[in-house]
Amino acid sequence: MLVLGIETTCDETAAAVVRLDADGEGSVLSNVVLSQVAEHAAYGGVVPEIAARAHVEALDHIIERALAEAKTPIRALDAVAAAAGPGLIGGVIVGLTTAKALALVLGKPLIAVNHLEAHALTPRLTDRVPFPYLLLLASGGHTQLVAVRGLGDYVRLGTTIDDAIGEAFDKTAKLLSLPYPGGPAVEQAALAGDPLRFSFPRPMQGRPEPNFSLSGLKTAVRIEASRIAPVTDQDVADLCASFQAAVVDMIVDRTRAGLRRFRDVAGQPSCLVVAGGVAANHAIRRGLQRLGAEAGLRIVTPPQALCTDNGAMIAWAGAERLLAGLTDGLDTSPRARWALDPTAAAAGKKA
The missing domain is CATH 3.30.420.40 (ATPase, nucleotide binding domain)
Known part of the structure; x- marks a missing residue:
């Protein structure tokens, strides 16, 4: 058809x-x-x-x-x-x-x-993935962990209680006077930065419910940027790298919690699917690949043109x-x- x-x-x-x-x-x-x-x-x-x-x-x-x-x-x-x-x-x-x-x-x-x-x-279009599988959907407007049990059969395991991940990237970029869209700009700046320079919080880390929170992390970036103002290009790079490292740690921890919850509602997942525009971030992909190796789970990410x-x-x-x-x-x-x-x-x- x-x-x-x-x-x-x-x-x-x-x-x-x-x-x-x-x-x-x-x-x-x-x-x-x-x-x-x-x-x-x-x-x-x-x-x-x-x-x-x-x-x-x-x-x-x-x-x-x-x-x-x-x-x-x-x-x-x-x-x-x-x-x-x-x-x-x-x-x-x-x-x-x-x-x-x-x-x-x-x-x-x-x-x-x-x-x-x-x-x-x-x-299912790109990799013919069989049901059930765990979906991490992360974009400018949505952040969810979903058990995909079948066509029309979805159980939301976790979501954001405030900002979506992509929204947090955009707002951080705007705060640091980086261009829109913010996700690619923050990722590019982070390549030249020190992810250990700033100790940012990892919101919700360790909690059993697989929810996300970004507002506190975003506020921490604003406070540090204000404290060291005026910021140099290197300051911006270090802020981006430290912010991105915190986001990666949070995503991995929250997805690990989602895997535990998945088994209660859908058994063993065939794979972990990462979709949405944020899936294009290479640091996030690497973090989730490490999680996949740890859990013995295949990670499926559609081509970038089909993630956005x-x-x-x-x-x-x-x-x-x-x-x-x-x-x-x-x-x-x-x-x-x-x-x-x-x-x-x-x-x-x-x-």
């Missing part, structure tokens, strides 16, 4: 065509992503109104290009999938409304995809749902919030 995927939940306008063969093998025929980084850089973060307007202006052309690169006539599609949330509601509306229009005109099924589920299922927001992950999630007979009506609503694990959301835990 051939599925078009549309992603507009934040500041990437993306569309892709993915094929799912009868043997379960998936292939990405096209994956077109238009980044809005330049539009938001002056503000040090994503401005929702600017993002939504940019999606409106670009999406038709991105879809057209995705179909052309896939050499797929639009009427050859078997379904149209779009991220229906969670995300910036203006952008979500643009993508979902476009998908509804295409599905209506083509007479094809519509699949409203949870953006988080798309991240969760990507390793993209249309291929939406198309693949749509293909898996279509195969299972799960489609949606044209009255489906966009959602700013949409928890993978409804029971965790109902219990009042941070989504």
